[in-house]
Amino acid sequence: MTGAEAMVKCLEAEGITRVFGYPGVAIAPFYEGLYHSRIEHILVRQEQNAGHAASGYARLSRKPAVCCVTSGPGATNLITALATAYADSIPIVAISGQVSSRLLGRDVFQEADMRGATESFVKYSYLVRDPDEIPQIFKEAFYIASTGRKGPVLIDVPIDVQERKLSRPFQYPETAAIRGYKPEIKVNMQQIQKVVDALNEAEKPLICAGGGVILGDGEEHIRRFCEKFNIPLVSTMMGIGVLPKKHPLYFGMLGNNGKPYANKAVARSDLLVIVGARLADRAIPKPENLARRVGVIHIDIDTAEIGKNMGPTIPLVGDVKDIFRILTEQEIDAAGQAWIDELEEIKHSTVDHRVFSDKLVNPNLLVQRLSEKMDDNAVYAADVGQNQLWSADNYVMKNGRFLTTGGMGTMGYSIPAAMGAKLFAPDVQAVAVCGDGSFQMSMNELATIRVNNIPVKVLVMRNRYLGLVREYQYNTYDAHYEGVQLYDWPRYEKIAEAYDMPFFSCARNEDLEETLDAFLACPDACLMVCDVDSEDRVK
Amino acid sequence: MKGIFSVLVENKDGVLSSIAGLFARRGFNIDSLAVGETDDRTISSMTIVSTGDQRTIDQIEKQLNKKVDVIKVRRLSETKSISLEMMLVKVACTAATRSAVIDLCQITGAKIMKVSPKFLLLEYHDEPEGVEDFIDLIKGYGILDIQRTGTISMSKS
Numbered sequence: 089m090t091g092a093e094a095m096v097k098c099l100e101a102e103g104i105t106r107v108f109g110y111p112g113v114a115i116a117p118f119y120e121g122l123y124h125s126r127i128e129h130i131l132v133r134q135e136q137n138a139g140h141a142a143s144g145y146a147r148l149s150r151k152p153a154v155c156c157v158t159s160g161p162g163a164t165n166l167i168t169a170l171a172t173a174y175a176d177s178i179p180i181v182a183i184s185g186q187v188s189s190r191l192l193g194r195d196v197f198q199e200a201d202m203r204g205a206t207e208s209f210v211k212y213s214y215l216v217r218d219p220d221e222i223p224q225i226f227k228e229a230f231y232i233a234s235t236g237r238k239g240p241v242l243i244d245v246p247i248d249v250q251e252r253k254l255s256r257p258f259q260y261p262e263t264a265a266i267r268g269y270k271p272e273i274k275v276n277m278q279q280i281q282k283v284v285d286a287l288n289e290a291e292k293p294l295i296c297a298g299g300g301v302i303l304g305d306g307e308e309h310i311r312r313f314c315e316k317f318n319i320p321l322v323s324t325m326m327g328i329g330v331l332p333k334k335h336p337l338y339f340g341m342l343g344n345n346g347k348p349y350a351n352k353a354v355a356r357s358d359l360l361v362i363v364g365a366r367l368a369d370r371a372i373p374k375p376e377n378l379a380r381r382v383g384v385i386h387i388d389i390d391t392a393e394i395g396k397n398m399g400p401t402i403p404l405v406g407d408v409k410d411i412f413r414i415l416t417e418q419e420i421d422a423a424g425q426a427w428i429d430e431l432e433e434i435k436h437s438t439v440d441h442r443v444f445s446d447k448l449v450n451p452n453l454l455v456q457r458l459s460e461k462m463d464d465n466a467v468y469a470a471d472v473g474q475n476q477l478w479s480a481d482n483y484v485m486k487n488g489r490f491l492t493t494g495g496m497g498t499m500g501y502s503i504p505a506a507m508g509a510k511l512f513a514p515d516v517q518a519v520a521v522c523g524d525g526s527f528q529m530s531m532n533e534l535a536t537i538r539v540n541n542i543p544v545k546v547l548v549m550r551n552r553y554l555g556l557v558r559e560y561q562y563n564t565y566d567a568h569y570e571g572v573q574l575y576d577w578p579r580y581e582k583i584a585e586a587y588d589m590p591f592f593s594c595a596r597n598e599d600l601e602e603t604l605d606a607f608l609a610c611p612d613a614c615l616m617v618c619d620v621d622s623e624d625r626v627k
Numbered sequence: 628m629k630g631i632f633s634v635l636v637e638n639k640d641g642v643l644s645s646i647a648g649l650f651a652r653r654g655f656n657i658d659s660l661a662v663g664e665t666d667d668r669t670i671s672s673m674t675i676v677s678t679g680d681q682r683t684i685d686q687i688e689k690q691l692n693k694k695v696d697v698i699k700v701r702r703l704s705e706t707k708s709i710s711l712e713m714m715l716v717k718v719a720c721t722a723a724t725r726s727a728v729i730d731l732c733q734i735t736g737a738k739i740m741k742v743s744p745k746f747l748l749l750e751y752h753d754e755p756e757g758v759e760d761f762i763d764l765i766k767g768y769g770i771l772d773i774q775r776t777g778t779i780s781m782s783k784s
Contacts, residue, residue, distance in 0.1 A: 203641055207648050212695045215641070232695060268637060268698040392689035395682065 089258050091219030092117035092250040095183065096125045098226035101260040104154050106130060106145070106511060108138040112158020114198060115185030117250035130511065130540060133532035135162050137504035139169020139240075140530070143178045144469065144508030147491055148516075150305060152179040152233040152241075153508065159185045160198030163244075164205065168498060170240045171209040175495025176326060177303050179238040181229050182210075189217060189246040202244045211239035219252045223260050231264035236271030237390040238303055273389065275406040275414055282402045283361075283385055284418045290359035290383070292427045293319050296342065298371075299326025299494060300364015300388060306408030310363065311335075313412045318422040319361075320431055322350040324371045325480050326494040327364070333485040339431050343371040345477045345626060349435040356430070361385045364408055367397045368495075387411055445621035450597055451475070451549055454618055455482035455521070458547065461604055463517040467491060467509045471502035471522035474555035477626045479521055488516075500529030506544045507537055517545070517608070524550040524574050531578075534587040537613045545607060546615050548580065551622040559625050584615040592616035629658075630677045630684035631703040631710065631780050637696040638664060638671040645694065646673065655679060655687050659712070659755070661777035670698065674779045676755075703780050710780040713752040715740070716762075719769035720747055731764055746771050 089097070095118055099107070106128045111119045122129050132138045138155040146153035157166045163184040173180045186192070187199045203213045212232045214225045222245075229241040287293055301310055307330050314321050314337045322342045323330050331338040340347035342354055354360065354372070362384065365371065386393075386400035387408065394403040404411060444450040455478050459468060470479035470492040483490055491509060493501045506520035527548045537544050554572040561569055584591035590610050594603040594617070607616045636642050643662060650657050659676040677687055684702075691700045703710075720728050728747055732739055741748040751761050755778050762770070 204644070207645055208652050266695060269695045390693070392686065392693050395689075396686060399682070 089254050090117065090121070090250065091216070091222055091245065091252055091254065092121040093124075094219060094222040094254055094258050095226065095245065095250070096121035096127065097258055098223055098260060099127060099154060100125065102152075102226070102230050107154040107156055108132055108141040108145070108508065109156035110135045110138055110158070110162055112160075112162050112185060112198070114159035114187060114247045115156060115162075115183070115245075115250075117247060118156065118183065118185065118245070130536065132504065132536050134530075135165035136169045136500070137530055137533050137536075139166050139173060139180065139182065140498075140501050140504035141508035141511075142180045142182075143169065143173050143176075143501075144491060144505030145512045146179050146508075147505075148467065148489065148509045148512040152181050152230050154181050154183065156183040157185070158198070159187055159202075160200045162198075163202045164200050167206055167209060170206055170242065172493050172496040172498040172501065173240040174209045174211065176299060176493055177238045178240065179233040180240040181226075181233050182240055182242045184242065184244045185250070186215070186244045186246040188248040190248065192246065202242060206242050209240070210242045213242040214244065216243065216245045216249050219249050219254045220256060222254070223258065224264075227261045228264040228266055232266070232269065236269075237300075237393075273406045275410050276404070279402065279404045280411075280414055280418070283404060283415065284420055286359055286383055286385060286402060287317070287319075287420050291424065292357045292430075293359040293361060293423055294353055294357035295319055295321040295361045295363060296324065296354065296365060296367075297321055297327040297330040297363050298324045298365025301327055301330050301408055304364060304389060304408035306364070306412060307331075309409050309412035309416070313416045316416055316422070317420050318425070318428065320353065320423075320428060322346075322353055324365050324494065325492065328480060328483065328490040329485050329488070331485075332487065333483070337428070339435060341480055344373060345370065345480065347438070347481070349431070349438045352434050353431050356434075359383045359385065361387065362400070363387045364389070366393050372398070442625070442627070444624050446597065448596070448621045449549075449594055449600060449618040451478040451618075451620050451624055452482045453597060454549070454600060454620075455479050456484060457600055458519070458521070458604055459484040461608055462488065462519060464488065466517040466519065467506060467513070469502040469506040469509065469518065469520045471520070471526035472497045472499045473523040473526055474551075474559065474624075474626050475521055475523040475526065475549045477556070478549070481626075499526040502526065503530045503533045503537075503544070503546060506546075507533060507542050510542050510544050511540075519545040519547060521547045521549070523555060524548055524552065525554045528574075528578070531583065534583070534589065534613075534615070538587045538589065541613070543611060543613045545610070545613070547607070548615070548617045549620045550580070550617050551620045551624070552576065553622045555622065556626070558622065559627075562625070580615065580617045590614040593618070595619040628678065628681065628684060629705060630679065630687060631705065631708065631778070632673075632675045632677070632688065632691065633701045633703055633780055633782075634673040634675060634691060634697060635665070635699040636671050636673060636694075637698065638669050639696065642671070642696045645696065646675075646691070649690055649694065650677070650687075653686070653690060655683060659777040661779045674777070676778050701782065703782050707784065708780050708782045710754055710778050711752055712755045712758045712778045713750070713776045714758055714761075715774045716749050716751065716765065717746045717771040717773075718749060718765050719745060719771050721745075724768055728765065728768055735761055735764070737761065
């Protein structure tokens with residue numbers, strides 16, 4: 089058996105049925121292996137999108153997804169997607185072809201030092217030197233990607249290693265024993281007791297849930313805990329979906345771009361329970377101020393996350409499911425209704441002072457109506473820019489998924505991510521929502537969608553600008569708009585036509601309902617453009 | 628404050644650059660770094676000395692622990708561990724100054740490894756502060772070349 093055949097065998101052993109990729113000579117032996125296997129290969133139109141598609145796939149399947157690229161530029165194109173997955177802790181196993189191991193380090197054609205280049209963007213990486221190492225390395229890669237704090241793992245395989253034969257029969261290891269990597273963490277019961285004591289002492293406890301709750305499959309456990317002890321919850325952008333929007337204990341997304349009442353809830357709480365969130369600058373701009381005012385419990389699977397941005401009063405390391413299962417069993421006094429009433433009061437007294445143009449489509453209304461009309465379990469992939477913030481702000485979460493890149497903020501994420509999600513869950517409605525800037529970063533994937541009949545819906549909010557940068561220039565540089573205008577191209581109806589996709593467009597609030605209904609009812613992949621006023625701002 | 632870390636790592640290619648990269652990327656200082664194999668050839672031992680505030684030193688320990696290739700991290704306290712550093716140095720000397728340098732060597736315990744008409748090649752090892760003191764002592768004669776190993780440390784218990 090050749091190294092390439094062994095690589096395919098390993099993927100089969102991991103239950104992988106589909107990979108996203110873009111071939112080249114340095115990965116060709118692996119593609120020959122794929123040709124003879126039942127694994128389906130989805131050819132994307134640029135390598136970065138193979139990574140984003142794998143990300144969407146992994147977020148729905150909650151298991152590592154695979155992407156594969158060739159050496160040199162193919163591999164370097166993938167790096168942005170790896171960095172994106174790393175920032176959001178998404179489990180991906182990326183396979184890159186590499187020049188022959190005899191030529192490594194000589195700067196031959198299409199050689200790039202991928203281990204070096206991705207050092208700070210992957211959880212771990214391998215350069216395979218010997219085909220006999222392949223089974224062990226693949227086992228380890230999937231194990232590392234999917235355990236502890238999840239993340240991308242890179243396996244760089246020189247072409248000669250793919251071609252050479254294994255010296256012994258192929259055997260996929262049952263376990264991956266890595267002496268420096270022990271992801272299972274036993275919950276410390278003394279710390280649990282401290283958390284219980286703090287909760288009993290607090291009058292105004294508040295949970296702040298991040299993306300880690302969803303990555304750790306902890307939504308159900310946290311919901312039960314909140315309901316049992318009447319504890320309210322706010323979320324970060326990556327934590328959208330931990331509770332449905334209409335849940336009586338949910339008080340919105342916090343942060344710079346969040347709901348003012350969510351931020352007020354944080355400010356007024358006397359005990360903040362942070363779960364699976366790094367509390368970066370966008371969520372809490374000045375964590376040191378917060379730490380002085382309230383007691384802080386920080387729960388995370390990653391020890392290094394605790395205390396990185398904010399010193400907690402009580403750290404608690406472990407798996408979110410375990411921790412909240414244990415906490416729900418403890419004797420804790422339920423929080424008083426007065427605190428919930430106070431939060432309700434704040435929520436209802438918050439007035440939105442933003443003014444939106446009534447000539448074109450109001451982006452807030454658009455996101456609200458779209459997400460209300462979408463299926464209960466639908467996937468909404470939000471891109472980056474004003475569209476992301478309008479989406480996060482107005483999205484009506486039911487029991488679906490809100491996919492976006494909160495950590496890296498990579499434009500062009502939504503279309504390939506929605507594509508990956510839809511491929512994993514073909515019966516689930518998937519809508520990618522982007523701006524006219526982010527659309528053009530991955531519109532080439534409309535071909536992948538068309539060719540593979542992936543009925544993803546793409547909605548573009550068009551304002552003919554890179555709106556969020558424009559807004560920044562408006563606020564910071566006296567409206568000196570530089571390098572942000574996109575003008576009238578492309579002609580979206582022609583783009584849709586070029587890819588044989590039904591096209592919908594809407595330029596007035598009055599037409600919104602009808603157009604959205606038709607867009608959502610369309611059984612095929614389709615494109616919709618909503619004209620949004622460039623003067624409309626997020627804040 | 629000073630942080631002394633004794634780190635056991637996989638003895639594989641790329642591990643040193645990955646550890647060094649971690650320090651560079653997160654803005655941690657490396658004051659001194661010494662690496663060598665242990666009695667188990669698959670494991671290397673690193674002594675890393677860094678300075679920073681409490682939060683930084685804590686983060687260094689946590690981030691080191693996160694690395695897959697890091698097997699064990701131990702934080703050593705300055706008082707409860709032994710730290711040593713070795714140095715080779717060429718000190719310029721003439722017939723007139725040679726005996727003064729030799730006197731210094733006798734007092735400090737520095738070993739003379741080679742004598743030449745223009746310099747003495749000395750080997751000296753001591754606690755890191757002692758090495759600094761020795762350099763101050765001989766600086767006046769003129770240092771032609773100097774190599775230091777970086778600190779290695781071990782807990783007393």
